[in-house]
Amino acid sequence: MQQPPDEVLIEQSKNGDMASFKQLVIRHEGKVAGVIRSMLGATAEAEDVGQEVFIRFYESLKAFRGDAQLSTYLVRIAMNLSLNELKRKKRSFLRFSPLEAATGMNDGNQTMDLQEQLQYEFARLSSEFKAVATLRLVEGYSTEETAEILKVPVGTVLSRLSRAQQKLRTALAKKLKS
Amino acid sequence: MRLDFFSPEEEMFLHSLDSRLPEGDLVKLELTLQQNSTLKSKAQQYLQLREMLMQKETDSFGPFFAERILHQIKQRTQEIDYLILFFFKKYQLVIIGIVIALLAANIFTAEELTLKSILGMGEQTIEDIISIDVYKNITE
Numbered sequence: 001m002q003q004p005p006d007e008v009l010i011e012q013s014k015n016g017d018m019a020s021f022k023q024l025v026i027r028h029e030g031k032v033a034g035v036i037r038s039m040l041g042a043t044a045e046a047e048d049v050g051q052e053v054f055i056r057f058y059e060s061l062k063a064f065r066g067d068a069q070l071s072t073y074l075v076r077i078a079m080n081l082s083l084n085e086l087k088r089k090k091r092s093f094l095r096f097s098p099l100e101a102a103t104g105m106n107d108g109n110q111t112m113d114l115q116e117q118l119q120y121e122f123a124r125l126s127s128e129f130k131a132v133a134t135l136r137l138v139e140g141y142s143t144e145e146t147a148e149i150l151k152v153p154v155g156t157v158l159s160r161l162s163r164a165q166q167k168l169r170t171a172l173a174k175k176l177k178s
Numbered sequence: 179m180r181l182d183f184f185s186p187e188e189e190m191f192l193h194s195l196d197s198r199l200p201e202g203d204l205v206k207l208e209l210t211l212q213q214n215s216t217l218k219s220k221a222q223q224y225l226q227l228r229e230m231l232m233q234k235e236t237d238s239f240g241p242f243f244a245e246r247i248l249h250q251i252k253q254r255t256q257e258i259d260y261l262i263l264f265f266f267k268k269y270q271l272v273i274i275g276i277v278i279a280l281l282a283a284n285i286f287t288a289e290e291l292t293l294k295s296i297l298g299m300g301e302q303t304i305e306d307i308i309s310i311d312v313y314k315n316i317t318e
Contacts, residue, residue: 018248025244033237050239054247055254118230136196137231143196154197162192166184169223176223 003027006070014061021061024070025054031071031139032078038134039082041123049085053078075139076149079131086127114175121171129164132157137165187214191221195228 004020006027012020032053033046040046056077057064064073112120125133135146136157143161147154169176187210193199194207211218266273281296288295 018251022244022248025247029239029243030237033239034234037237047239047243050243051247051250055250058247058251115230118227122231133231137228138234140232158193158196161196162184162189165192165224165227166188168227169220172227173223176226 007066010061010064010066010070013058021058028071028074032074034139035075035078035134036082038122038138039079039127039130040085045085049078049081052081056081072145072149075135075141079135079149083127083131114172117172117175118168121168125164125167129160129167132160133164133168136161185217187217188220191217192224195224 003023006024009020009024009027013024029050032050036046036049036053040049053074057074064070068076122130122133131150132146135141135149136143141149143154143157147157150157187207190199190203190207191211194204199207211221280298284296284298285291
């Protein structure tokens with residue numbers, strides 16, 4: 001059976017149809033989870049932020065005019081809330097990266113395979129580098145879309161991407177094939 | 179973390195992966211890649227990195243995520259309803275008292291008893307408007 005498009009589900013949700021809203025959550029959960037997990041790691045806070053994204057969307061449903069695609073709109077909320085969460089963590093002097101906190105690791109070079117070490121180094125990137133890398137490299141948004149979601153110029157996206165990749169390559173140089 | 183030297187060619191290579199380079203720069207980059215083995219090796223590492231970052235499983239917040247959202251929304255709505263009800267219940271006597279006092283004050287101070295005067299909806303007289311303007315002129 002063909003699923004109704006987002007626009008129809010949004011209109012039905014605006015009229016109080018919770019089943020339609022549930023369908024929207026199921027449809028966009030993966031995208032939102034991808035962005036938040038990439039920013040915060042697989043932590044308990046990540047799910048809290050995920051829930052907050054959809055609750056905020058529900059609360060602003062009446063004002064949603066559909067100027068942007070729903071997935072882009074949700075990803076923007078997810079990214080903003082993730083950046084807020086990272087700022088909050090920084091303020092609380094929680095200097096462990098999510099992966100460090102989860103595994104108790106403090107040295108990225110020992111006993112990890114390449115994929116794990118990449119995750120470790122990715123989690124250590126500063127939030128602005130992580131944001132562009134998440135959208136462009138992990139989620140596959142175009143450079144222009146990344147700039148639009150983060151509300152920064154395309155040139156800034158390109159330079160942050162370069163720096164982020166350079167940091168990752170430098171950290172993993174010994175393990176990467178050359 | 180100490181970064182290696184970031185050459186203009188390396189930066190140009192990275193930019194070529196995310197934006198469209200002018201034809202001249204592309205030719206120059208291809209030529210440099212053929213001649214510079216260090217850059218070629220770095221380029222391969224960058225491509226490997228990007229490929230690894232793109233390989234990810236479909237993400238999810240676990241089973242019943244949508245149900246948990248709907249439950250939260252319902253709970254929040256109930257909390258707001260409860261707060262409104264709680265506030266009204268707690269202060270209802272005070273609010274009713276204030277309303278009765280205001281109505282009584284209106285009844286005692288009104289020159290003639292009409293519904294409008296009791297409710298404090300007396301019409302503004304022309305003197306009120308003029309006196310406000312005069313006061314404004316003095317203070318300006």
